[in-house]
Amino acid sequence: MSTRQLTANSRQSTAHPKTVTMTIDGKAVRVSEGASVLDAARQAGVHIPTLCHHEALEAWGGCRLCVVDVTRQGWDGWCKLVVSCMYAAEDGLIVLTDTDRVKLTRKVVLDLLLARCPETPLIQELASRHGIDRTSYQANPEPTDCILCGLCTRVCDHIGVSAISTVDRGIGKQVAPPFHQAPPDCIGCLACAEICPTSCIPYETSDTRRVIWEKSFEMVRCPQCGRAHITQEQARHYAGRGGVPASYFDTCDACKRRQLASTFTKLQVVQGGAR
Amino acid sequence: MSTEACVDPAALSDILSRYPAAEPSLIQVLQDVHRAYNYLPCDVLVKVAEALDVPLAKVFSVGTFYKAFSLVPQGRTIVRVCTGTACHIRGAGQLLEELERQLDIKAGETTKDMGFTIKTVNCVGACAMAPVVIVGEKYHGAAKPAKVGKMLGQGGGHEN
Incomplete structure (x- = not known):
């Protein structure tokens, strides 16, 4: 060539x-x-x-x-x-x-996961779909729902926050904030809790307050609909990353869309009138 | 876990000045911090995270991952008892019991006067000398419970 x-x-x-x-x-x-x-x-x-x-x-x-x-x-x-x-x-x-080898490998993986998380519905269901009803290993005497898939820590890194990480190693490995205390870097976005396949990260959220990883956040309320949709730390973090003022995040996404829709309606009217 | 202020902040700035202020320096900085303070103090970890521009969560993750790092203050002399297969068979259990009795602490703990910390290790690669006890930096092969007192007496050197 x-x-x-x-x-x-x-x-x-x-x-x-x-x-x-x-x-x-x-x-x-x-x-x-x-x-x-x-x-x-x-x-x-x-x-x-x-x-x-x-x-x-x-x-x-x-x-x-x-x-x-x-x-x-x-x-x-x-x-x-x-x-x-x-x-x-x-x-x-x-x-x-x-193939038999693939099926066997998946079975071993799920058998081990079921030993770690004997009471987790997602793992129970996946295991039973692969023909395991009870783990052949010794079931964890202190059942956990965390499968250490690392999605929470990776999504936290991806957002640019890195408030939580895996801590310790071997059988003691767990996901935790630094020093097992309320993480100073957490912005309360709930990405870790939302992405968790076994929903094992507890949080509370209401119109006034949000609590995750034992850290408490104040909510930003949308001036139009009054809904608490984002934490103040989230607004500040996104503003810093996106180069927009934090006030951009005062209005919630739904109200922003409504505003945009009404703007488009006006635009169409003008165009129609010009023709 | 200790939250007391670190004893000597000058040591940290000296350590930090030796390495580029970036994530790849993390482990070396932590090793030097461990050598200087004999453990990784919480407030020092916070400062290391700031100085190297590494998230604190990552520093904590690395600090808890390696067995060489401790987050609690350790004794001036670390006594390591090998509990590998060869040492186990040749009486590491009795050695450990004798050490725990003489120092009045359990494995993993530190004496009140901060003199000694007992640790168990899985294998030090000196199986021919089994059972092995390492006091400070001195290796004692074919160790016997009766000799434990003597070993502790001569192994008072500061290390690690």
Whole structure:
């Protein structure tokens, strides 16, 4: 290939993102380069269970529930087990999501999770769907709902707050604020509680006050509808990040949309009148 | 967990001046802080977080992750009892009991005069010398409960 062609090709590739074609459980799938095997499977409608994955966050590969077997033509039937959320889709990849090895691996993962969280409905349900009704290990005498998927700490990092983190390690590992005290950096956005797949982060929120991680927040009330929709710390944090004044967040999203809608209505009237 | 003010704030600024003020320096700074104060004081961690521009939660996460860091004040001499398989078989249990009896503390605790802290470690890689007790920086191989008193007497050097 000449240099000229190469340049032409690379120019083309920026215009149309390169795609890769692979098969997942016999279905051919075409995805853009850089997608993960999990993305490809979701696009193809093949179900892969996950616990630590969220579209808004970078793949982490923590729960190991999304394991799949991958192989290629010419590998003589040899397969390797990979975590689909972190394995990049490649041309000619053959993905198998339902082999005995995949099923066994997921079963072990869920068996261990059920031992840790014997009373958690989400884990019970996932486990029973994989044929486990009771853990074959010793059930945790102090049941917890936290599966240490790291979604809460990662979303907190992603928002740019990093108020909580994992603390200690091994069996003592847990998610906690620094020094197990009300976290000074927390803005009370509830992202950690909302993203938690087992809803194990307690919080209270009302029109006057919000409490999470034992930290209390004052709410900002929308001047139009009176609804308490955001904490003062949230408004300040978003204002700092977005380069808008904190007062921008006084009005709630619903009222802002209503305002915008009425502005558009007026615009249409003017246009209609001009015609 | 201690919340008392750190003894010597000058030591911290000296440590911080040695490393670039960025996240990659975190572990080295914490190691030096641990060496200077013999533990990681809470208020020092807050200052380290500010100086390196690392979220406090991350500093706390690293500080609690590594066994080499302690968040509670430790004794001037750390007595480590190896409880690995070889040492366990050759009587680490009795050694630990004798140490706990003589110092009147349990493993993981520190004597009231801040002289000694007893720790158990899983394996120090000196199985041929089992059972092993490390007092300060001195390794005692083929340790016997009867020799514990002598070991504590000669191992008073400041370290860690």
